[in-house]
Amino acid sequence: MITTIISVVAYVVLAPLVGGLLAGLDRIVSARMQGRVGPPLLQPFYDVFKLREKEDITVNNVQDFYVTCFFFFVVVTGAFFFAGGDLLLVIFTLTLASVFLIVAAFSSNSPYSQIGAERELLQMMAYEPMVLLTAIGFYMTEGSFKVKDIISGGAMDFLPLVGVFFGFIFILTLKFRKSPFDLSMSHHAHQELVKGLVTEFSGKTMALIEVAHWYENIFLLGFVFLFFANGTIWGAVIGVVVCLLAYFLEVFIDNNFARMKWQVAINSAWLVALILGVINLFIVYLI
Amino acid sequence: MSYVTKSPWVIHYDGSSCNGCDIEVLACLTPMYDVERFGIINTGNPKHADVFLVTGSVNEQNKGVVKQIYEQMPEPKVVVAVGICANNGGIFRECYNIMGGVDTVIPVDVYVPGCAARPEAIIDGVVKGLGVLEEKRKALASGQLTAPAAPEESEQAEEQEAASEENGTEKVEEKEEA
Numbered sequence A: 001m002i003t004t005i006i007s008v009v010a011y012v013v014l015a016p017l018v019g020g021l022l023a024g025l026d027r028i029v030s031a032r033m034q035g036r037v038g039p040p041l042l043q044p045f046y047d048v049f050k051l052r053e054k055e056d057i058t059v060n061n062v063q064d065f066y067v068t069c070f071f072f073f074v075v076v077t078g079a080f081f082f083a084g085g086d087l088l089l090v091i092f093t094l095t096l097a098s099v100f101l102i103v104a105a106f107s108s109n110s111p112y113s114q115i116g117a118e119r120e121l122l123q124m125m126a127y128e129p130m131v132l133l134t135a136i137g138f139y140m141t142e143g144s145f146k147v148k149d150i151i152s153g154g155a156m157d158f159l160p161l162v163g164v165f166f167g168f169i170f171i172l173t174l175k176f177r178k179s180p181f182d183l184s185m186s187h188h189a190h191q192e193l194v195k196g197l198v199t200e201f202s203g204k205t206m207a208l209i210e211v212a213h214w215y216e217n218i219f220l221l222g223f224v225f226l227f228f229a230n231g232t233i234w235g236a237v238i239g240v241v242v243c244l245l246a247y248f249l250e251v252f253i254d255n256n257f258a259r260m261k262w263q264v265a266i267n268s269a270w271l272v273a274l275i276l277g278v279i280n281l282f283i284v285y286l287i
Numbered sequence B: 001m002s003y004v005t006k007s008p009w010v011i012h013y014d015g016s017s018c019n020g021c022d023i024e025v026l027a028c029l030t031p032m033y034d035v036e037r038f039g040i041i042n043t044g045n046p047k048h049a050d051v052f053l054v055t056g057s058v059n060e061q062n063k064g065v066v067k068q069i070y071e072q073m074p075e076p077k078v079v080v081a082v083g084i085c086a087n088n089g090g091i092f093r094e095c096y097n098i099m100g101g102v103d104t105v106i107p108v109d110v111y112v113p114g115c116a117a118r119p120e121a122i123i124d125g126v127v128k129g130l131g132v133l134e135e136k137r138k139a140l141a142s143g144q145l146t147a148p149a150a151p152e153e154s155e156q157a158e159e160q161e162a163a164s165e166e167n168g169t170e171k172v173e174e175k176e177e178a
Ligand code: SF4
Pocket: B016, B017, B018, B019, B020, B021, B022, B055, B056, B082, B083, B084, B085, B086, B090, B091, B114, B115, B116, B117
């Protein structure tokens, strides 16, 4: 019980710090890949504090409420996860959080954010099957949906679930909003939808969205960690290293691809879910 | 401690520039000058921007656009006029459709001269703007900064009304002719 509380508190306090640092590293690494020096490591924090100093311009009061809900449910998702809760519950709460962000974008009545919201829905359609298959995979190998059991389970789930693992890495590109699948909003300036989903959010609301994304990224890396956790210290070390590698793989992909159409996003994500995910699960079932 | 000077996000608008200054603005983002070192990002969204870079003079067609971008930016914000065209109209000053510098439409905080303005000068201008930004933030925090949008808005509304009235009467006339 006490360890559960400690890990939840640690998540709520540390996730934005680590997430922000990772975002800063991301920007430095991206800059170096482009032959630039890049911003200071703490730049994402400066950005968020800057946004908090700005005047509030709200198109529509209800959107702040939705964004707050988005933030709240993203934190709750991670809290369930790090409390060792049920993976299915975690996935559904995350979906609920995303829905709040989409509703917020729709409520602002701007064509840019509305098209961004539509694309976000398409992206959800693209990645959701693979996320569910990942949960099912863990259930088939560990016999439980509970994160607590999966973490302490004796075997490393990466070995039987290698296909599912790479499928999950594939949809991480969608979840991290990296090129080639940063359809609904891009981290980089200037796209055809201005800033897509978040065009109409500014000031404190925008700061909240940024911090929510840091929470979300850490939670998603937690998923990657699950594949390697086997209750020993070595499992944990390998897990953290692979999480970092996965993050930098995404940064690498981000810098090497142009954005693709939404058809490609959906087709490829479903194809990957079908080939890597379903076949892997079928093999696990046979064994 | 203020963060507004550490992460100035820029929006760039091309008034009636010959594109010379625009190229120099974009040059600031390249590996050679790399303004992201100072946390400067080129955003396309006025609602996320702190610094409004205008190149080229303002003309009768786009004065509304310039005003609108300015009004959509949340306080604290600064306007940097880049290039002699943006300062006072430059070589286009005598053209029939040119209103003159950017300050004929919106208040300008920093003037960057040059034709075309060099990237170093533009970066210098933005950094000068940061000082203004910090002052404005203090004023905003202490409640002294009053929103300048109010009178302009009513002006705009009047203009729009006038425009719609004109349209209305035109339509009526057309009908009568028909
Ligand atoms: S100042 Fe010179 S380079 Fe810049 S827009 Fe005017 S004419 Fe072109």
